[in-house]
Amino acid sequence: MAVHKMKMGFMFIVTYMCFLAPVHQAHLPSATISDLSFKNMDFAMNLYRNISSYHDKNIFFSPLSISTSFAALLMASDGVTHEEILKGLNLEELERAEQPELIPTLFQLLHEGIVQNGSLKLDQGMALFMRQQFAVKEIFKGQIKRFFDADIKSVDFADTKGSIRFINEYIKHKTENKVTEMISTLDATTQLMMINTIFFQGAxxxxxxxxxxxxxxxxxxxxxxxxxxxxxxxxxxxxxxxxxxxxxxxxxxxxxxxxxxxxxxxxxxxxxxxxxxxxxxxxxxxxxxxxxxxxxxxxPKFKMEESYSMHNILPDMGMASIFNNHANLTKLSKEEGLKVSEVLHKAVIEVDETGTTxxxxxxxxxxxxxxxxxxxxxxxxxxxxxxxxxxxxxxxxxxxxxxxx
CATH class of the missing domain: 2.30.39.10 (Alpha-1-antitrypsin, domain 1)
Known part of the structure; x- marks a missing residue:
């Protein structure tokens, strides 16, 4: 009897908003956090060059939002997929076999360092929307909650209209009404969707x-x-x-x-x-x-709203297997055939006399x-x-x- 394995799509959406921004002074001389910040810088420059090779138009994105999201996926991945994410994020030198939670810990400390005194208007959040019967490993569920304070919500993806409305409302709330229509279509066979939001407002x-x-x-x-x-x-x-x-x-x-x-x-x-x-x-x-x-x-005063299909860009940076049927996400779930089907990144900025939203x-x-x-x-x-x-x-x-x- 032939056994047919279902290939389960894993949609991963990154959305962020930049508006006029205030900031605050954190006191973190830690070399490890400095190392992560430096690696994120190089990732940002590499990603910029990759995006710019497609066109000569305006560009705007949040490297922190994208790298944070894939840092969460590091905890879900293994084998070649794990190695590709490490290399794509330029984090290979920070990987420690004896400290498997070092990188997510550094991301957690970096976020805490940025918002330490509470005066910086930078709201960053992560959410997992799971099919109601989807079996996520408890270890991963605990890690993503502990390091990224992720919301975990069950969704009936078969009800595509209801799911789209529910997810868009979540994103709209997280970005203070700045990103209102993040997704317009949704595959009814989606198993898991990850969303990262970042909202920055300053004067x-x-x-x-x-x-x-x-x-x-x-x-x-x-x-x-x-x-x-x-x-x-x-x-x-x-x-x-x-x-x-x-x-x-x-x-x-x-x-x-x-x-x-x-x-x-x-x-x-x-x-x-x-x-x-x-x-x-x-x-x-x-x-x-x-x-x-x-x-x-x-x-000049200017406004920009830019959207990117990262699943078309990141394979050129060496992160390919996570988007195909060879993806290794065995630390996420026991269910077979998981892959990331879509990564969307949307960024909005407004610069005027008072600051940058x-x-x-x-x-x-x-x-x-x-x-x-x-x-x-x-x-x-x-x-x-x-x-x-x-x-x-x-x-x-x-x-x-x-x-x-």
Whole structure:
């Protein structure tokens, strides 16, 4: 008698929202957390380059949200699948055979370090939606609750309309109504769905004056120019110039220890050339070499809403088996044929005057402050929203056209 094994789909959805952001100072000099933060940085840069190879449009995503979700899947996986996730997340050097819970523990400590004093508006959550009769191993269920404080909910996936409504309402609530229609279709044979949400809202330490915002040209390229509402602020800012890269860096601090770092390619410099030069080492060198000078800053207001099918992107980064019939998720369940069928990542950001809903110049102080210099963001640029104490990149993006949403 022939035995037919059912191939069970495992849908994994990552959703996150970035809005204007405040931050807080955590006191975590721990080298292990620093190691994780650094590895996450490199993962962010690698993922960015992979996404950018598909198109030359705006990009915005949360590397922390994606890496946290797959860190949870590390606990569910074994064999080749486990090794691929480790390598894809750039976490191989942090794996310890004698400490199987080290990586999830570091993610837990990193999250606690970021939100330690409670003043940072960063809500991150994880949820497992399981088919009502789906048998998840108790060890995994306990781990994902302990390390990621995950909600575990039973869903009747056969009722697709009811499941879609229930899950979208959950996401809408977790992102404070910013992500409202995460999923529109659902396979009735879905066994398990994982969702990670991250919501960040902050206010600038030095707000822009709305009365000074005026329309100004933004040069997408040599042939395309758009008019954008350009914000203006004159003050003392931390800035530096990366001469070898051909770009300038500006730090725009939010309240309570989170900042946006703007990377602006020099005039005439193709931003695609800079892509390959953005690394974790370089990011840290920018932060270390920042110097405070008086600047006139001109920055466009912009909104972005970006969605990515990560199951089409991550295999190019070596994470392939988890999405096919060779997936090894034996630590998740005894049920056979499990695989991740879908990974969706949706990111939203709004930057305005009040905040965001992210070789050093060697000049003497007298000269630096005698006349205001200008930092005019009127061409494609990169930005990073990061937590200062841990150097953890919460969000990362590229703006090619600030008028497209």
């Amino acid at each position: 600038w330490q030095m707000p822009f004056n709305p009365n000074l915002t005026e329309n100004a040209p933004f040069y997408i390229d040599n042939y395309n120019i758009v008019q954008v509402p350009m914000m203006f602020l004159e003050d003392k800012f931390y800035s530096m110039e990366d001469v070898p890269l051909g770009a300038r860096v500006l730090k725009l601090p939010y309240q309570e220890g989170v900042s946006m770092l703007i990377l602006l390619p020099n005039k005439g410099m193709d931003y695609t050339v800079i892509d390959d030069g953005i690394t974790a080492e370089r990011f840290l060198s920018w932060i270390k070499k920042l110097q405070k000078i008086k600047l006139e800053v001109n920055m 992210a070789a050093a110049a060697t000049t003497t102080g007298i000269i630096a402050y005698s006349l205001p210099r200008t930092f005019t963001v009127n061409r494609p640029f990169f930005f990073f929203i990061y937590h200062e104490d841990t150097n953890c990149i919460l969000f990362m993006g590229r703006v090619i056209d600030p008028t497209t949403n």
